[in-house]
Amino acid sequence: MLKQITVISGKGGTGKTTLVGSFAALAENKVIADCDVDAPDLHLLLHPEIIKEEEFKGLKVAVMDKTLCTECGICEETCRFNAIALTEESGYAVNPARCEGCGVCVFSCPQEAIVLKERVSGYTFISKTEYGTMAHAQLNIAEEASGKLVTDVRNRAQQVAEKEQRELILIDGAPGIGCPVIASLTGVDLALIVTEPTMSGLHDLERILDVTRHFGIDSVVCINKYDINEENSKRITEFCRQRGIEVVGKIPYDSVVTEAMVAGKPVIEFSEGTVSDAIKDVWEGIK
Numbered sequence: 001m002l003k004q005i006t007v008i009s010g011k012g013g014t015g016k017t018t019l020v021g022s023f024a025a026l027a028e029n030k031v032i033a034d035c036d037v038d039a040p041d042l043h044l045l046l047h048p049e050i051i052k053e054e055e056f057k058g059l060k061v062a063v064m065d066k067t068l069c070t071e072c073g074i075c076e077e078t079c080r081f082n083a084i085a086l087t088e089e090s091g092y093a094v095n096p097a098r099c100e101g102c103g104v105c106v107f108s109c110p111q112e113a114i115v116l117k118e119r120v121s122g123y124t125f126i127s128k129t130e131y132g133t134m135a136h137a138q139l140n141i142a143e144e145a146s147g148k149l150v151t152d153v154r155n156r157a158q159q160v161a162e163k164e165q166r167e168l169i170l171i172d173g174a175p176g177i178g179c180p181v182i183a184s185l186t187g188v189d190l191a192l193i194v195t196e197p198t199m200s201g202l203h204d205l206e207r208i209l210d211v212t213r214h215f216g217i218d219s220v221v222c223i224n225k226y227d228i229n230e231e232n233s234k235r236i237t238e239f240c241r242q243r244g245i246e247v248v249g250k251i252p253y254d255s256v257v258t259e260a261m262v263a264g265k266p267v268i269e270f271s272e273g274t275v276s277d278a279i280k281d282v283w284e285g286i287k
Helices: 016-026 074-078 104-108 146-164 179-185 201-214 230-243 256-263 274-286
Strands: 003-008 030-034 049-064 084-087 091-094 114-129 132-139 168-172 190-195 219-224 246-251
Touching: 003 016, 003 179, 016 030, 016 168, 016 190, 016 256, 016 274, 030 146, 049 091, 049 132, 049 146, 074 084, 074 104, 104 114, 114 146, 132 146, 146 168, 146 179, 179 201, 190 201, 190 274, 201 219, 201 230, 219 230, 219 274, 230 246, 246 274
Parallel strands: 003 168, 003 190, 030 132, 030 168, 190 219, 219 246
Antiparallel strands: 049 114, 084 091, 114 132
């Protein structure tokens, strides 16, 4: 039976992708999915070789037919995003960078001079890595619909997993608690939440646990760099105990992690030691 695990964090920079890179080396019979489509970086560790690339069409954009336009200005009045303005060169024109694709101008134009057309918002990829097939994507700069693109990545990962008869989809989730995070979590079997013992660590952990609880997703916690503030680590552990959430591991701080990132390798493949042992223990815990 196909299982899905999403590694999330509630914020960026906790070491989520670092862990997924090592899990990719440890896990067997899996497909990997990088669902951080706004700023993907798992490829820096896994060095995928792209075998399939497709355009992703997210939000639509308004396009004006100047042969039908009578310059009445109704479209400018009704646009809430100031995406239509009167220009000296060509009269009323659409600024695609401001257009949100809401379609109000289409409905308000008496001459039917405006239509919505799909635009390329990013790209999806299926790649081969040393650790298995990987589904990933890149959203274009300043584009919306990241949640929709995350869903696209997950659907492609599932198709590959079914085709290759894999047993696991290992998902590197998006940071934060917004739409792409929800799309990263929907329907998975387990969420591993990576936190850190900083001032905001417990707050961010509580936020993301509220999200997983709302969607009925089983969750476990890993405290990364736990020894930089052991008092806060104890607070996080106690909070998890009170919430009935298992802490599956604590990873110590070590500069070897940075060295592995610079070398572009998963930590457990770069060096043996306490950090690698701790990551292996976390993997055994979530298995």
